[in-house]
Amino acid sequence: MLNLLWLVLAFPLAGAVVLLAGARRFTHRTTAAVGVGATGLSLLVALGVLASYAGRHGEVVTQTLYRWIAAGDFSVEVAFRLDPLSAVMLFFVTFVGFLIHVYSTGYMHDEPPTAFARYFAYLNLFMFAMLTLVLGANLLVLFVGWEGVGLCSYLLIGFYFEKDWCAAAGKKAFVVNRIGDFGFLLAIFMAFKAFGTVDMAGLQAAMAADPAAAARWATPIALLLFVGAVGKSAQLPLYVWLPDAMAGPTPVSALIHAATMVTAGVYMVARTSFVYALSPTALLVVAVVGGLTAVFAATIGLAQNDIKKVLAYSTVSQLGYMFMGAGAGAFTAAIFHVFTHAFFKACLFLGSGSVIHACGGEQDMRKMGGLRHHMKATYWTFLVATLALAGIPVFAGFFSKDEILAKVFAAGAGNLHGYGKVYLVLWGLGVAGAFLTAFYMFRAVYMTFFGSFRGGPEAEHHLHESPGVMVWPLRILAAGSVVVGFVGIGFFGPRFNLFERFLHPVAPGVEVEGWHAGPALEVGLIALSVGVAVAGILLARRFYFGPDAGAIPARLATAWPRLYRTVANKYWVDEGYDAAIVRPTNRLAWWLWKGLDTVVIDGVLVSLAFFTEIAGDLLRFVQTGNVRNYALMVLGGAVAAAAWLLL
Amino acid sequence: MAPSTVHFVILAALLFGIGAAGVLLRRSGIAILLGIELMLNAGNLALVAFARQHGSLDGQVFVFFVMAVAAAEVAVGLALLVAIFRKQQAIDVDRLAIMRW
Numbered sequence: 001m002l003n004l005l006w007l008v009l010a011f012p013l014a015g016a017v018v019l020l021a022g023a024r025r026f027t028h029r030t031t032a033a034v035g036v037g038a039t040g041l042s043l044l045v046a047l048g049v050l051a052s053y054a055g056r057h058g059e060v061v062t063q064t065l066y067r068w069i070a071a072g073d074f075s076v077e078v079a080f081r082l083d084p085l086s087a088v089m090l091f092f093v094t095f096v097g098f099l100i101h102v103y104s105t106g107y108m109h110d111e112p113p114t115a116f117a118r119y120f121a122y123l124n125l126f127m128f129a130m131l132t133l134v135l136g137a138n139l140l141v142l143f144v145g146w147e148g149v150g151l152c153s154y155l156l157i158g159f160y161f162e163k164d165w166c167a168a169a170g171k172k173a174f175v176v177n178r179i180g181d182f183g184f185l186l187a188i189f190m191a192f193k194a195f196g197t198v199d200m201a202g203l204q205a206a207m208a209a210d211p212a213a214a215a216r217w218a219t220p221i222a223l224l225l226f227v228g229a230v231g232k233s234a235q236l237p238l239y240v241w242l243p244d245a246m247a248g249p250t251p252v253s254a255l256i257h258a259a260t261m262v263t264a265g266v267y268m269v270a271r272t273s274f275v276y277a278l279s280p281t282a283l284l285v286v287a288v289v290g291g292l293t294a295v296f297a298a299t300i301g302l303a304q305n306d307i308k309k310v311l312a313y314s315t316v317s318q319l320g321y322m323f324m325g326a327g328a329g330a331f332t333a334a335i336f337h338v339f340t341h342a343f344f345k346a347c348l349f350l351g352s353g354s355v356i357h358a359c360g361g362e363q364d365m366r367k368m369g370g371l372r373h374h375m376k377a378t379y380w381t382f383l384v385a386t387l388a389l390a391g392i393p394v395f396a397g398f399f400s401k402d403e404i405l406a407k408v409f410a411a412g413a414g415n416l417h418g419y420g421k422v423y424l425v426l427w428g429l430g431v432a433g434a435f436l437t438a439f440y441m442f443r444a445v446y447m448t449f450f451g452s453f454r455g456g457p458e459a460e461h462h463l464h465e466s467p468g469v470m471v472w473p474l475r476i477l478a479a480g481s482v483v484v485g486f487v488g489i490g491f492f493g494p495r496f497n498l499f500e501r502f503l504h505p506v507a508p509g510v511e512v513e514g515w516h517a518g519p520a521l522e523v524g525l526i527a528l529s530v531g532v533a534v535a536g537i538l539l540a541r542r543f544y545f546g547p548d549a550g551a552i553p554a555r556l557a558t559a560w561p562r563l564y565r566t567v568a569n570k571y572w573v574d575e576g577y578d579a580a581i582v583r584p585t586n587r588l589a590w591w592l593w594k595g596l597d598t599v600v601i602d603g604v605l606v607s608l609a610f611f612t613e614i615a616g617d618l619l620r621f622v623q624t625g626n627v628r629n630y631a632l633m634v635l636g637g638a639v640a641a642a643a644w645l646l647l
Numbered sequence: 648m649a650p651s652t653v654h655f656v657i658l659a660a661l662l663f664g665i666g667a668a669g670v671l672l673r674r675s676g677i678a679i680l681l682g683i684e685l686m687l688n689a690g691n692l693a694l695v696a697f698a699r700q701h702g703s704l705d706g707q708v709f710v711f712f713v714m715a716v717a718a719a720e721v722a723v724g725l726a727l728l729v730a731i732f733r734k735q736q737a738i739d740v741d742r743l744a745i746m747r748w
Contacts, residue, residue, distance in 0.1 A: 625747030627679075627740040631670050 001052035004045055005063045005080050005135070008094065011042040012127035019121035026117045032105040035120030039094070039101045039127055046094040050087055058084060058505030060201065062137050069140075076198060081137035085506045088335060088499075089134040089267055092342045093260050097127050099473035100255040103350050106469040107251050107357060119159060119249065126152035130260050134267065138199040139188045142268070146184065146232065149261045150177045156256060157248040169247035176241040180231015184268075187224035190217065204274045214278055222275045222282030225268060226289075233265030233319045236293045240574055242316055246308040250353030253308060258315050258349050259342040266322040266338050270331040273507045277329070280417035283510065287327020287408070291426035294320030296571075298436035302443070303568040306363045307352045310444045314389065315345060317433060321404050324426055329416065329510025330407035332503040336488045337404055339499075340396035343484055344388035347477035351382035354466040354474065355448060360459060365447040367459075372449040374463040377471045379449050381478035386445050388481040390438035391533045393526075396485030402529050403488065405430050406517070409525060414515030434529055438536025446544035655696030662689035676728045676738035680721060687717045 015038025019031060026034070053061065061082040069076040082090070101123060108119055129148025136142035150173075158170025192198050194217040195206040207214035229235070234242035245257045256262070269276060269286065276282055294317050301313035318341050326334040356363055358375055372379035388395035391402065405427060410416075412424030453460045465471065488499030517525070543552050557564040566572065624630075662685055669682030691710045698706025732738050 623747050625744035627743060628671055628674075631679075635667060635671070 001048045002061055002082070003063060005049055005061075005082060006065060007045045008042050008049065008090070009080075009128055009131045009135070011038045011045070012124040012131070014038060015124035016121045016128060019117050019124065023114050023117035023121065026113060028109065028113055028116055031113065031117040031120050035124055036098075036101045036105060038124050039098045042127065042131075043094040043098045046090050049082070050091055053082055053087060057502075060506075062201075064137075074192075074196065076138060076140050078141060079137035079199075080135040080141075081200060082135065083506045084503045085267075085270060085335065086134050088339055088503065090131070092339055093127070093130055093134060096259045096342050096346050096477070097130075097255060099476055100251050100259075100346065100350065103254075103353070103470050103473040104249075104251040106467045107353055108249060115159075119156075122152055122155045122159070123252070123255070126156070126256060126261075130264075133264055137201070138197075139191065139203075140198050142271070143184065143188060146228070146264065146268075147181065149256070149264065150174065150181065150232070153177070153245070153256050153261055156252040157245045159248055159252070163247075166247040169241075169244040173241040173245050176238050177231050180228045180238055183224045183227025183231070185228075187221050187228065190221050190224060194221070200271065207274065207278070218275050218278035219281050222272070222279045223285060225272055225275070226282065226286055229265030229268055229323070230289065231265075232268075233262050233323070234316050235265070235289050235320060235323060236296060237573075239293060239297065239316045240577060243309055243312040243570070246306070246312050250308065250349060250356060253312070254346045254349030254353065257312065258345040262315060262319060263322070263338040263342070266319065266326060266334050269323070269326045270335050270507045273326075273331045273509070276326070276331075277508075277510050280419070283327050283329060284417070284419050284422060285327070287324050287411075287423065287426055290320045290323025290325075290327055291408075291429045292320070293317065294324060294433040295429045295436070296320075298433045298440065299567060300570050301440040302436065303564065304440075305365050307355065307365050307368070307444060307448060308349075308363055310365075310440060311345070311348055311352060314348075314437065314441065317437060318345065318389070321401060321430065321433070324430060325404035325407055328404075328408045328411040328423060328426075329512070330404065330411075331507035331509050332488075332500040333400065333403040333407050335503060335507065336499050337397075337400035340388070340400040340481070340484050343477050343480035344385040344395075344397055347381055347385035347474060347481055348389065350470070350474055350477065351378050351385065354378040354470055355382075357466055357470070358463050359455060360462055362455060362459070365444060367455040368448045368453070369451040369455075370449070370453045371463065375465040377465060377474060381471075381474040382449070383445060384478040385481045386441045388485075389441055390537060391434055391529060392537075393530060394482065394485075396481050396483070398530070399485035399488055401434065402526060405434070405529055406522070406525055410512045410515060410517060413517075414512035416510065416512050431529060431532055435532040435536045438533040439540045442537045442540035443544050446540060446549065450545055451549050652696050652700045655699075656693055659689045659693040659696065662686075662692065674739050674741050676724075676731065676740055679740065680724045680728070683724075684717065684721065687713060 015034055018034055019026070022030070022034075053059075062079055063082075064077045064079040066078055067075055068078045101120070104119070104123065108116055111119065126149060129145050129152055131145070133142055133145025133149060136145055154170045154174040157173050158167045160166045161170070188198055191203055194213060195203055195210075197203055197206060207218070231238045242257060242262065246253055248257070276286070297313045297316035297320060301310050301317065304310045304313060318337070322334040322337045322341075325331075325337060354375065355368065355371060355378060358371065358378075359368060362368070384395065388397040391398045408423055408427045408430060412420050412422075412427050414420070416423060453463070488497050544550060569575075666682045666685030666687075666689060669685065670679050673679055673682065691713055694706040694710050694713070698704065728738050731743065735742060
């Protein structure tokens with residue numbers, strides 16, 4: 001079964017090709033069958049592969065398809081690598097991906113057949129690219145997938161490209177991602193220059209064989225890789241594309257901009273954890289960027305009124321948590337959060353899609369309210385996923401977020417690499433972020449599902465629960481948001497943490513030495529993080545629930561108008577980038593066009609052509625048409641040539 | 648006094664000059680062809696003279712080639728003149744100046 005690994009990728013690719021070729025002819029039914037069928041088969045093969053892999057604990061299985069580049073000693077194979085880390089990713093990417101394909105058949109049903117087929121073609125292509133990224137056995141294949149998901153993300157954000165702002169959002173995502181990709185490319189070049197290989201296993205072996213070179217190169221390679229991760233996973237300062245990416249269809253936001261693609265950066269850091277483990281500086285940078293992003297994005301989430309924007313900032317914030325965990329050396333905790341986050345965040349996005357579907361495309365939460373009476377399944381699944389995100393015990397997010405916070409605290413208390421104080425501050429930020437997360441998520445729940453409907457009587461008349469193909473994925477994902485946390489119970493010793501034991505062979509992490517949390521402290525930490533989450537929920541309830549819902553926040557906004565406007569306008573970061581980078585670049589481009597291109601380059605060419613024409617105009621009078629005249633010229637030429645030869 | 652190479656070369660130069668003058672000054676197409684013929688034969692004379700001086704046959708062999716090519720040239724040239732004559736009832740080359748700027 002293991003040698004069928006390539007089929008996992010082949011099915012979505014084939015689906016994309018068929019759909020693109022047949023986009024003009026396929027009906028909705030055909031498109032849905034091909035699109036969902038391809039992902040479904042991919043999921044089945046993946047489950048089969050994983051079942052037969054389950055027995056081989058910690059083993060690395062590599063499947064080489066063919067040699068792609070061969071130059072002297074250097075060679076790159078198109079090869080796929082199945083190990084515990086990629087196995088986890090393979091599972092949830094195909095599983096969540098399949099559910100979102102199913103959901104999409106309902107959500108996108110009102111699109112015309114061509115657009116419907118195009119949508120599923122891109123979605124299948126995305127699955128192919130994401131699986132290439134996950135399974136790539138060397139940095140180059142991983143990079144191919146990395147660029148592929150970027151392309152699909154661009155295509156799907158700009159899916160409604162006839163609207164200018166959607167096309168602009170796609171372009172923004174692409175350009176910002178390219179900045180990160182450039183760092184990733186430099187890291188690949190540097191790895192090749194320093195160690196002569198880009199293969200994951202080869203690189204690890206080369207670094208182990210030459211500790212001196214490894215110590216010299218680990219920090220620059222790790223930091224450049226992290227630049228790539230910052231772009232793809234929307235961290236400070238390159239997070240700005242992700243909120244705009246909500247211009248795409250909502251299932252796309254769920255699949256690409258919440259569950260899978262944006263976690264690729266975290267995956268890449270865990271994949272190359274052997275590099276990061278050698279570089280305390282890089283780890284610290286990862287942790288600080290992650291911690292700051294976690295809180296920064298959470299504060300923006302407080303004042304957003306678009307339900308998808310709230311979820312988008314929450315995604316940025318949760319990705320920050322993952323990097324904070326990875327930066328504390330706990331790569332397994334980071335991947336665990338990736339894993340649980342995929343379930344509850346996909347559920348939240350699909351739930352918001354269901355809400356938007358019911359409200360006729362309305363995304364503003366101020367025009368919703370009371371929806372729990374109209375769409376029970378959506379409400380309950382959304383609530384479960386929100387509890388998971390807020391970190392309430394027994395729900396999945398509690399286990400993973402708490403483990404990250406515990407590891408960061410351990411790094412602080414155990415003075416990891418001598419940066420203990422920084423890690424303690426980051427832990428404080430993480431706890432504050434947990435409070436903010438609980439608050440803004442329950443703000444969204446109360447504004448959307450409680451109170452009375454504020455969208456007008458006509459819209460209220462149209463409110464309806466979504467069809468089964470949309471509700472069932474929600475139910476399955478909500479169930480996942482409850483149960484998947486139990487595979488990685490991080491406290492009371494390593495005995496219950498199956499997840500960490502499973503991943504330990506490939507991403508061992510950086511152990512904090514000489515410090516262990518006692519049981520009392522562990523319970524205290526859990527109580528603290530649960531306490532802040534509950535406090536956040538209660539505050540949201542006080543602010544946004546009941547007869548005077550929204551009155552207190554409105555008073556606060558009037559009391560501190562400047563602060564409120566700053567947060568509501570996302571700290572004017574977009575405006576800042578616009579003034580500092582976009583407009584100067586545009587001006588430079590305009591100047592190069594009008595100044596350099598039109599005047600200098602065109603001028604040179606035009607005058608060259610002008611003088612050639614003048615010269616031709618004058619010289620054509622040589623052509624008299626008189627035979628004897630020509631004969632004289634021939635003679636003169638012959639005499640001149642002879643004279644030149646003789647004299 | 649037996650004629651030396653110098654004499655032959657002077658004669659060849661004279662012939663060439665006469666031929667060139669004929670080509671440049673006459674307006675009749677046939678006269679021009681005759682001038683060309685004279686120039687070619689001036690070249691032939693020079694070749695034979697130098698061959699004699701060097702005591703080798705190479706120059707004489709060249710002359711045969713030149714004669715063959717000259718015959719072909721005359722054939723083509725006369726055919727052209729016939730065509731021109733049919734077109735404008737004259738072989739005055741100055742009246743051919745229609746292909747100019």
